[in-house]
Amino acid sequence: MLKIAWSEIFAHSLPEGHRFPMAKYDLLPEQLLYEGTITEGNLFAPEPLAEKFILDTHDTTYWQRLSGLQLTPSEIRKTGFPLSEQLVQREVVIMNGTVQAALFALEYGIGMNIAGGTHHAFTDRGEGFCLLNDIAIAANHLIKYKNINKVLVVDLDVHQGNGTAQIFENEPKVFTFSMHCGHNYPFHKENSDLDVPLAEGTDDKTYLQLLKHHLPRLLDVVQPEFVFFQSGVDVLATDKLGKLGMTIDGCKERDRTVLELCKRHNLPVTVSMGGGYSKQIAYIIEAHANTFRLAQQFYF
Template identity: 80%
Template sequence: MLKIAWSDVFAHSLPAAHRFPMAKYELLPEQLLYEGTITPQNLFAPEPLAEKYILDTHDATYWHRLRNLQLTPSEIRKTGFPLSGQLIDREVIIMNGTLQASLFALEAGIGMNIAGGTHHAFTDRGEGFCLLNDIAIAANYLLKYKSIKKVLVVDLDVHQGNGTAQIFRNEPRVFTFSMHGGKNYPFHKEKSDLDIELADGTDDKTYLTILESTLPRLLEEQQPEFVFFQSGVDVLATDKLGKLGMSIAGCKTRDQLVLEICHKNKIPVTVSMGGGYSQQIAHIVEAHANTFRLAQHIFF
């Protein structure tokens, strides 16, 4: 059975100014339930993640300052959110959503988080709406506690996964692959194991041709035992914060390519939703919903 992390705190604990783009956290499960793609049994509400697993990835001083709301005004501005205890609680629940989804993926081949993809969080700081890095926390958990020997991060959000790249810079067991807008945030890029920078306006055909020629080669070369897929839909031409030119159909084909190659090669995959900031919330929800529809069709 497909298991999907979801909690109402994903949307309700955000400041009012940020609730429009984050409305997807409520609308997406409603849409999937309404159309019959999932049932309530597919959803699970994660508990807050234990501190010890946060500290396997994040600097202890940073975590304690974050938890105690002691970040400087400059640090807070870089995260993009007003700092609050409620926001920290939300982040810690999201972290466990991805970790638990990864455990489900070990059993069923795939696990998903309606939130997550917080790839701009570094070991010792947050930025870009990311306070802690769920992909890194879950990957480190698998390496340390589940004897996974090699992880591949496939980050296809429009923004480079700079925090993930920094966290795993000196970790040969994790290969970080980020395909993103070359002239988009973050303007200072970190070095992933493989970065592919895309030109503004990159269309479906160009994007998919690059991905189709890259991903199979990476699987062959790296032989990962687990994949983390950051499936941000801010690659859409309609996205306010992206600069690419993809359609909803092209984004769906992208997700199909990633999920099918994982399924074909029997590599467990955890999917985090990442970004999506189109003017019309319907575009965001439809593009994200396609990822879940594909997961059900391909794996179950």
């Protein structure tokens, strides 16, 4: 059964002025339920992640200052959100959503998080709407507690997964692959194990050719035991914070390529939704919904 992390806290703990496009965290499961792609039984509400699992990835001092609401104004500004107890609680629940989705993936082949993909969070700081790094926390959880020895991170958000790259820069058990717009946030890039910077306006054909060139080769060379897929839909031409030129159909083909390869290689995969900031929220919901539709199609 497809298991999907979702909680009301994903959208409802954010302050006024920051709820669009965060409304997608409520609208997406509503759409999937309405059309019959999922049932209530597919959804699970994660509890907050225990502190010890956060500290397997993040710096103790940073976590204490974050959870104690003691970040400086400059640090808070870089995260993009006003800091509050509710915001920290939201982040900790999202972290466990991805951890639990990873454990479900070991059992069912795939697990998904309506939220997550917080790839701009570093070991010791947050940036770009990310306070903690769910992909890194879940990957470290599998390595430390589930004897997974090789993880591949496939980050296809329009923005480079700079925090994830920094966290795993000296970890040979994790290979980070980021395919992103080269001239976009973050303006200082970290070094992923493989970075594929794209030109502004890159269209479906060019994007998909590159993905279909790199990803099969990575699976052969890296030989991962587990895949984390950051499936941000800010690659769309309609996105306010992205600079690529992809269509909804092209984004769907991107997801099909990743999930089909994972399924063919019998690789468990956890999907985190990542970014999506199109002016019309219907575009965001449709693009994200395609990822879940494909998961049902390929795995169940």
